Amino acid sequence: MLRLYGLWRSRLEQRYACPLSTSLINLLTFEIPDVHQQIGYSAEQLLTPSTKSILHHILEPKYNGSIGLAASWADDYAHTTEGAFSYQWHWIDSADNPPYYCNVYYNRDCTKGGCVVSAIANQTQILKGCIARAKKGQLVHGQDLQCSYALKWVAHFLGDIAQPLHASGVAAGGNDFDVVFGNHSTELHAVWDGWIVYADANVTGFPNNTIQPFFKHLVSRIREDDFSIPTAEWIACSDPSTPLECALSWARDSNALTCDYVYSQAFNGTNLATSGYATGAFPIVELQISKAVLRLGTWLNKLVAGDYDHGRDVVLQTNPSWLLGPDGGE
Numbered sequence: 001m002l003r004l005y006g007l008w009r010s011r012l013e014q015r016y017a018c019p020l021s022t023s024l025i026n027l028l029t030f031e032i033p034d035v036h037q038q039i040g041y042s043a044e045q046l047l048t049p050s051t052k053s054i055l056h057h058i059l060e061p062k063y064n065g066s067i068g069l070a071a072s073w074a075d076d077y078a079h080t081t082e083g084a085f086s087y088q089w090h091w092i093d094s095a096d097n098p099p100y101y102c103n104v105y106y107n108r109d110c111t112k113g114g115c116v117v118s119a120i121a122n123q124t125q126i127l128k129g130c131i132a133r134a135k136k137g138q139l140v141h142g143q144d145l146q147c148s149y150a151l152k153w154v155a156h157f158l159g160d161i162a163q164p165l166h167a168s169g170v171a172a173g174g175n176d177f178d179v180v181f182g183n184h185s186t187e188l189h190a191v192w193d194g195w196i197v198y199a200d201a202n203v204t205g206f207p208n209n210t211i212q213p214f215f216k217h218l219v220s221r222i223r224e225d226d227f228s229i230p231t232a233e234w235i236a237c238s239d240p241s242t243p244l245e246c247a248l249s250w251a252r253d254s255n256a257l258t259c260d261y262v263y264s265q266a267f268n269g270t271n272l273a274t275s276g277y278a279t280g281a282f283p284i285v286e287l288q289i290s291k292a293v294l295r296l297g298t299w300l301n302k303l304v305a306g307d308y309d310h311g312r313d314v315v316l317q318t319n320p321s322w323l324l325g326p327d328g329g330e
Contacts, residue, residue, distance in 0.1 A: 032194030033072030034206040039159045039292050040071030041211035045219045046297030051304040057134040058127075058151050060142035067155040067296075068211070074156035077149075089119035089153070090160050093169035094255050098263035104167060104252045106244070116166060117251050120157050121243035124303070126150040128240065131303055155296060161250045162292035164257040165189045174262070182273040191272060192262065192281075197289070199273060200282040218290050227287055234291045238298045241309035250295065257284060 044052070044067060056065030063070045077083035078090065092115040096102040110118055130147030133139040142148045160166040165188065171177040174188035181195045198204060201214035211219075225231050237246040261284060265277065272278055302308055 032190070032197075033075060034208055035194055035197055035289075036071040036075070036156055036159050037068050037208045038206050038212060038215045039289060039296065040066070040155050041068030042215045042219050042289075042293040043155070043296040043300070044068055045211070046222075046294065046301070048301050048304070051301050054131055054134045054304045055151065055300065057140045058130055058142060058144075058147050060145075060148050063142075067151070067300075069208070070152045071155045071159065072208075073152045085113070086119070086153075089114050089157065090116055091166045091168075091173050092116050092251050094167060094251075094258075096168050096170050096255070096258050098170065098259045100259075102168070102255050102259035104248065104255045106248055109169065116157050116161050117244065117247040119153060120161065120247040123150040123153040123157070124240055124243040124299075127154060127303060154299070158250075158296040158299065159289075159292045161247060162254055162288045162295070163192055164254045164262050164288070165192050167251040167255040168258040168262070170258065170263065179267055180269060180271050181278070182271065188262070191278075192285070195273070196278050196281045196285050199278050200285060215289075215293075218286060218293065221286075222290050222294050227290065228283070229287065231290075231294055234294055235298050238295065238302065239308050240299060240303050250291075253291075254288065257288075 047055070052065060055067060059065055059067075059070055074086070074090070078087040088111060092104060092109050093111065094102065094104040094109045104117075106117060109115070114122070126146060127150045130139060130144065130150060133144075133147075139147060165174040168174070171188070174192065175190075177188040179186060179188050179191060181191050182199075184195070186195065197214075201212075203212075203214070206212045206214075221227060222231060237249045239246065261281065267277075270277070
């Protein structure tokens, strides 16, 4: 369909033939920081007082303990020279061919430089130690940037991994797939990052200083378990002692939507805002955003409460073994 396999192959060729600066422009050209911030503000509604207190010690003072304020930092950092190493942590390159098959395999799809799955696992491990130090009074005022960065990455990546095109290798996660949305010529990735959410909320963007009504309503629905899929299923894997397993399950959950809906129709220059595509996606983005909110709140509460197996070590080694995988089978 729409030469999706060819587009996906071209992504691999493009990524490894281009210098980093070019791939960074191609793959992360459109970021919607306000949606990430709103996910953070929404997750804050689910945090315990103890969790809020500990996070306040971990974050730099300018964030005033708010993961909502901090949730978009990872995108900005990835665009700096210092943070360029983290740019590929925002996605996992699954080998999809919608609508025929969509799947995610860690050793096939995660590059040696990392991916969103390994990043969640690694930064969670770092965060465990940071939380332990904060509880002992050894970490205050965000004085350890490794700890602050770990928290900000976790807050961001749990949002990324719930967005289907951050868990799909087709057309650079939709960044190389040109579409029309309203009066905008844009990319499919941007449509799923923000345009559909804006249309659903009937706004042109969200202020970055506090939770907005659209997201308040989603939090209420989470508390009321008012979704087509029970909230318990969203956090069936939510044990911080198995961060790789959980992150992979979340990626697979999102990736399935690539076949089920994202690429379910031929676009052919159609205005996605008025064709019925956006309307059909509204319940999907509401569900996926709400998953991100509940998972993030649950994850942080469990980390601070110590509600996990402390004796379990997580050892990550990314060795893609598939010839057409992101590292060419190396």
